[in-house]
Amino acid sequence: MLAEIFFAYFAVVIVLTSILVIASRNPVHSVLWMLLLFFHIAGLYLMLDAEFLAAIQIIIYAGAILVLFLFVVLLLNLKEEIKGRPFSRIFVIALVLAIGMAVVISSTMKLLPPGPVGQYSMDMIRATKGGNSSIIGRVMYTEFLFPFEIASTILLVAIIGAIVLAKKRLRS
Amino acid sequence: MPGKYIPSDYLPILIFLMVATAVGLGVLIAGSIFRLKRPYPEKLMPYESGNLPVGEPRYRFSVRFYIIAMLFVVFDVEAVFLYPWAVVFGSIGFYAFVEMMVFIVILVVGYVYAWKKEAFNWD
Amino acid sequence: MQSSYADVARIIPEIFLTSLALLLLMMELVTKKKEFIGFIGIIGVVITAYLTLITNPGRAFSDMFIVDGYSNFFKLIFYLNVILTILISIRYLKIEGVNLGEYYSLILFATLGMMIMASGTDLIVIYLGLELMALSTYVLAGFLRHEIRSNEAALKYFLLGAFSSAFLLYGIALTYGMTGTTNLKDIASYVTQHGIAKNPVFTLSMIMFIIAFGFKIAAAPFHMWAPDTYEGAPTSITAFMSVGPKAAGFAAMGRVFFDALGPIRLDWVAVIIPIAILTMAVGNIIAISQTNIKRMLAYSSIAHAGYALLGLIAGGSEGLSSMMNYLLIYAFMNVGAFAVIIMLRREGFKGEDIDDYSGLAKRHPLAAGLMLVFMFSLTGIPPTAGFVGKFYLFMSAIRAGYTGLVIVAVIFSAISAYFYLRIVMYMYMREPKAEVELSTSAPLGIALAITVAGVLILGVFPSIVIHLAKASLLG
Numbered sequence: 001m002l003a004e005i006f007f008a009y010f011a012v013v014i015v016l017t018s019i020l021v022i023a024s025r026n027p028v029h030s031v032l033w034m035l036l037l038f039f040h041i042a043g044l045y046l047m048l049d050a051e052f053l054a055a056i057q058i059i060i061y062a063g064a065i066l067v068l069f070l071f072v073v074l075l076l077n078l079k080e081e082i083k084g085r086p087f088s089r090i091f092v093i094a095l096v097l098a099i100g101m102a103v104v105i106s107s108t109m110k111l112l113p114p115g116p117v118g119q120y121s122m123d124m125i126r127a128t129k130g131g132n133s134s135i136i137g138r139v140m141y142t143e144f145l146f147p148f149e150i151a152s153t154i155l156l157v158a159i160i161g162a163i164v165l166a167k168k169r170l171r172s
Numbered sequence: 173m174p175g176k177y178i179p180s181d182y183l184p185i186l187i188f189l190m191v192a193t194a195v196g197l198g199v200l201i202a203g204s205i206f207r208l209k210r211p212y213p214e215k216l217m218p219y220e221s222g223n224l225p226v227g228e229p230r231y232r233f234s235v236r237f238y239i240i241a242m243l244f245v246v247f248d249v250e251a252v253f254l255y256p257w258a259v260v261f262g263s264i265g266f267y268a269f270v271e272m273m274v275f276i277v278i279l280v281v282g283y284v285y286a287w288k289k290e291a292f293n294w295d
Numbered sequence: 296m297q298s299s300y301a302d303v304a305r306i307i308p309e310i311f312l313t314s315l316a317l318l319l320l321m322m323e324l325v326t327k328k329k330e331f332i333g334f335i336g337i338i339g340v341v342i343t344a345y346l347t348l349i350t351n352p353g354r355a356f357s358d359m360f361i362v363d364g365y366s367n368f369f370k371l372i373f374y375l376n377v378i379l380t381i382l383i384s385i386r387y388l389k390i391e392g393v394n395l396g397e398y399y400s401l402i403l404f405a406t407l408g409m410m411i412m413a414s415g416t417d418l419i420v421i422y423l424g425l426e427l428m429a430l431s432t433y434v435l436a437g438f439l440r441h442e443i444r445s446n447e448a449a450l451k452y453f454l455l456g457a458f459s460s461a462f463l464l465y466g467i468a469l470t471y472g473m474t475g476t477t478n479l480k481d482i483a484s485y486v487t488q489h490g491i492a493k494n495p496v497f498t499l500s501m502i503m504f505i506i507a508f509g510f511k512i513a514a515a516p517f518h519m520w521a522p523d524t525y526e527g528a529p530t531s532i533t534a535f536m537s538v539g540p541k542a543a544g545f546a547a548m549g550r551v552f553f554d555a556l557g558p559i560r561l562d563w564v565a566v567i568i569p570i571a572i573l574t575m576a577v578g579n580i581i582a583i584s585q586t587n588i589k590r591m592l593a594y595s596s597i598a599h600a601g602y603a604l605l606g607l608i609a610g611g612s613e614g615l616s617s618m619m620n621y622l623l624i625y626a627f628m629n630v631g632a633f634a635v636i637i638m639l640r641r642e643g644f645k646g647e648d649i650d651d652y653s654g655l656a657k658r659h660p661l662a663a664g665l666m667l668v669f670m671f672s673l674t675g676i677p678p679t680a681g682f683v684g685k686f687y688l689f690m691s692a693i694r695a696g697y698t699g700l701v702i703v704a705v706i707f708s709a710i711s712a713y714f715y716l717r718i719v720m721y722m723y724m725r726e727p728k729a730e731v732e733l734s735t736s737a738p739l740g741i742a743l744a745i746t747v748a749g750v751l752i753l754g755v756f757p758s759i760v761i762h763l764a765k766a767s768l769l770g
Contacts, residue, residue, distance in 0.1 A: 003178045046179040056252055064248040068241040074233040108495045115475030115485075122177060130259050137256030141268050146306070146356040148253070149271065150411060150423040152278040153313060154430060155246050157404050159282035160320070161434035162242035163291050164397050165449070166235050281317045288324045 007047060013040045027073040031066060038062040049122045052132040239291050250279055305355035305362050308347040308370070309410055315339035316403035323396025330385045332396045333738075336403060337381050344374045358478055359417035364767030365615075369413040369546040372623050376538045377406045379630040382742035384531040386734060387637050391529060393438055402535065405431035409543035416554070418467045418477040421547050425463065425511070428543055429456050432536055436528040448527030455520040459510030466503030469496055470555070479554035492558040501556050501563050505570070508551075511544035512600045514570050515577040522581075525593030530640065530647075533589055534633035537596040542622045545603060549615055552607065564608050568700060571608060574601030575707040582714045587647050588636055591714060592629070595673060598711060599625055602704060605688050609695035616764035617687040623760060624684040624753055628672040631746030634739060635666045641734040652718055654727030662733060663722040665747055670715040672750045675708055680753035687761060 017037040024030040038061045045054035125135050140148055218225055253275065261268050286292065303310075315336065322332050347370050352362045380402060388394045408428025415421035433456065437449025471477055473496055474485040486492040509517040525533045556563055578598025585591035603625075606618025639646030656663035672681035685708065689701045753760050 003176055006178065046182055047177060049177055049179065051179075052256065060245075060249060060252060064241075064245040068238070068245050071233060071237040071241045075235060075238055076232075105499065108499045111494060112469075112496045113473055113489070113491050113494055115471070115473050118475050133256045133259045134263075137258075137260035138263070140253075141257060141260060141264055141271060143357050144359075144419070145271055146302075146359050147417075147419050147423050149274055149278075150420070150427060151253075152250075152275040153404060153407065154423065154427050155249060156278055156282040157401065157427065157430045157434070158246050159243065159279075159286055160397055160401060160404075161430065162239055162246075163286060163289050164395070164401075164434055165437055165440060166239050166242075167289060167291060168235065278313070278317065281320060285320055285324065 003047065007044075010040050010044045010047065013037075014044070027076075028070070031069050031073055034069070035062055035066055038066070049125065050132065052136050236294060243286060243291060246282070247279075250276075301353075302355040302360075305350060305353060305360060307350060308343050309407060309414075311346055312339070312343045312403055312407050312410070315343070316400045316407065319396060319403065320400040323400065326396070329388070329394045329396050330738075332399050333381045333385050336399045337378050340374050340378050340381075340403075340406075344371065347371070347374075354416070358480075359420045360411075360414050361416045362414060365549070365619075366410075366414040366546070368619050368623075368764060368767040369542060370410050372542045372619075372626050373406050373409045373413070373539055375623070376535060376542070376626050376630065377402055379626070379634075379742050379745065380531055380535040380539075382738040382745075383534065383630070383634045383637050384529075385738045386736035387529070387531050387640065387739075390640055390642055390734060391439055393440065393529070395438075398435070398438060401431045401435050405435065405535075405539065409539055409546075412543045413546035413550075415547065416479050416550065418470070418479070418482075418551070418555070421551065422460075422463060422467060425543075425547065426460065428540055429460070429511075432532075432540055435532045436524055436536070438529050438532065442527075444527035445529065446527075448524040451520045452524040452528075455510060459507045459517070462503045462510075463507035466500040466507060469500035469503065473497060473500075479550060482555040483557045487558050497559065498562060501559060502566065504548075504551055504556070505563065505566055508544050508548045509570060512541050512548070512603075513597050514600050514604065515574040515597060516570075518574070518577060518597045521597055522590050522593045525596065526587055526590045526647075530589065530633055530637050533592075534630045534637075537592070537629055537633075538622075538626045541596070541600060542626070545607070545618060545622060549607060549618070553610070553615075560610065564610075567604055567608055568697075571601050571604035571700070572703055574598065574604065575704060576601075579707045579711045579714075582711070585714070586649055588649050588652070588718070589647050591649070592632060592636075595711065595715070596629065598707065599629075599673075601707075602685060602688055605692045605697070605700065605704060608697060608700070609688075609691040611691075611695065612765060612768045613691040614695060616761065616768050617684075617691040619767075620760050620764045621684040621688050623764075624672075624680040624750070627746045627749035627753070628669050628679070628681055631743065631750060632666065632669040632673065634742050634746060635662055635669065638662055638733045638735060638739060639731060641732060644731075646731070649718060649721060650728065651731060652721045653725040655722040655731065657727055658731060659733055665743055666722060667719050668747055668750055670719050672754070674712045674715040676712075678751070678754045680750045680757070683754055683757035683761075687757075 014037060017033045017040065020033040021030045021037060024033060038057060042054040042057040042062075045051075045057060120135060120139075125131060128135055130137075214220055254272070257268060257272050318339075319332050319336055322335065323329070326332065347367055350362050350367075352364070352367075354361050381399060384398065388398060405428050408424045408426070408431065411424030412421055412428065415424055433449055433453045436452050437445050439445035467477060470482055473491065473494070474482050476482060476485065486494075486497060491497065506517060510520075513521040525537065528536065552563055553560075575598050578594045578596070578601060582591050582594035582598065585594060599621075603618050603621050606614045606616075606621065608614070609617070636646065639651060645651075652666075655666070668679060672679035675681045675685040677683075689704060692698075692701045692704075
């Protein structure tokens, strides 16, 4: 019962803050709502016994990515956008589509036949020395080695892209 | 599935968060109840007895901040990958060393590139 | 389970291409001669192609990666595309004033992403390949840093691309939640064993996949980004984007839809058929009213995605091989057309207006002749390769029993003749308006020679490529 209450709290706050992120007039407020959103997602990860992911959620998302967002918001100097209408004319259509999609997805999700639990159950993880991080490490550095190496090239492209697009003077 | 497991180890953090929220809100509420409210025009100016500010307080940040933040995110993500690697390094051994070296070498190339392109300089 | 040397041996082409891209990035820091970087890139890609051909077929990395005829054929399309793109870029980048080595490196990273998409047999690998390809292409679309159109192109592509990635991830999450695996074959066998193939959740994830890949191949109604992006991006990158990511999208689509979603084939065919018709309609009809040639070719590229979808709908080795065959031919004719467009671009003159082609045949008969061949091929007039490609596509669809769909496709093909041949008409039947000088260069000439040779040889001897495509599916 207590777990359900916690889950309901996190779920409701996540939905509310994500609406506030897109509905706030002031983009800085949007970023701050997003911060709250990320913390609650981390809480949800904790409820799934995914401690490592919860920590990553806070370090990477709340720590690094939000700083990037904040810089970009301040970089854009959105004066007109704050004063103007927050939503364009197609807002009604978009709202109808979004609600329709939400209805379709949520009604479908009730029919989800849960997949097999697999070997990494909560009990197994808690019984392992090192817990979450050691399990993630073991899976990522043996079975998922190939995707892991692709990730490094994606990060490299992100470095190149940021410099190519935003560096003021590129020596050429 | 969420709704079945309670991370009871995190109870202290929950209590801490609740106390922090309570103190933060409590101070504000208590202040609004007990403080004196005697506003007059001079008091409401941004700088009492100073010049009136001109223009808006928002100003454009330099795009340099963006590059710095972006590089920070990239290397932050890289550092996060190192953590589970360090935990399992003992059990996987040399094999894990090689794959992490591949990962790091690719990113070091990016680091050298960013350095040489003076992305860390504030020109 | 740890990977062995046999696993690593299967990805040698990918490793080589990654090292090449890193090398080019480092060369950018030390050399002033950027065209040299491009040449090294071409040589490296040729070596990669050779390595691809000698790699032993088989699966690797706990069944996440596969080397088979299907992936190799697509990889050859990507290599052809990247070599042609580098050839047409060398002079063009100088004209645009963005002669930077990162360009070549990013093109190779995008190609690496496509290769991973074509070889991935695990949804996570396919997703990462797609992100690698997309991220590099976003940057390349905005490579003209000081031009607002290019910035717009990159931003629109990025926003809608990120949106479509979210759909892909949601689809992956749903299938994973149902089956507990991201491996394509395991998904199919799990749903058949447990009799949950008809479960609405599986259908929902199928729709998510269609949306995500529909964005990548620019199929209507997910094509909105394409015209603005193709118009604003550097012309060489427009050529690159209209072939590579599209072919990669088809490659991943073929794998995901036949391997993982095989049990519900009839369901996804029923969704894709209206999408194919709409794509052909939107592409061919809106292209008629365009005055900018890059924008026109963007709509034409949408329409061609609609044709290629026929191969996917027809299915089987015949349908898939005709789709692969068509994408290869499309690489030749489309990059060729863009090479001619690039030739018209010089300092202070865009040469993107269809009006600029007035009387080109009088001033520059060779360039006009080449454009004529490419336009004929895009329309599908014999004896060009475009005809052969369409012929095999339509035949395979008819044999699979989709005669009505083929009739629709033929009608739209006829409509497309209007806007392709309008350019030919401008070139041959109008008086030249102003002096148009061509900015030719040796690499551009080589690219034109390769593409025109490809279009004509495949048009006259179609058996070469259709055998190759079929053999690669069986082998």
